[in-house]
Amino acid sequence: MTHSAAGPAACLNSLAWTGNCEYDRIEELRASIAASSVGSDITIDISDVKKVDASLLGLLIEIEHKARPGRLRLVGANARLHAIFMITGLHKYFSVESLNAA
Numbered sequence: 001m002t003h004s005a006a007g008p009a010a011c012l013n014s015l016a017w018t019g020n021c022e023y024d025r026i027e028e029l030r031a032s033i034a035a036s037s038v039g040s041d042i043t044i045d046i047s048d049v050k051k052v053d054a055s056l057l058g059l060l061i062e063i064e065h066k067a068r069p070g071r072l073r074l075v076g077a078n079a080r081l082h083a084i085f086m087i088t089g090l091h092k093y094f095s096v097e098s099l100n101a102a
Helices: 023-034 054-067 079-088
Strands: 002-005 012-021 041-052 072-077 095-098
Touching: 012 023, 023 054, 041 054, 041 079, 054 072, 072 079, 079 095
Parallel strands: 012 041, 041 072, 072 095
Antiparallel strands: 002 012
């Protein structure tokens, strides 16, 4: 997992998550966003995420609330992850961009 943040003027936090994002990694993933500014946009690259579970979905909702009035944006979702966000209705709460999005 890598973490980077843009300069303060940009008010943007950018993260890249990799591998399996499941219950046993939730605290690690939560810590990766701890430095994010409340009320700023948060972008998470999930192009290298292989597997997720319900605990990650809950964490994403938590992150979305932290970002307000900014917004949470997931980029690089593979077809399987994109389907999970559509089926669960989470795409209504934050932006989900697929790998093949132009």
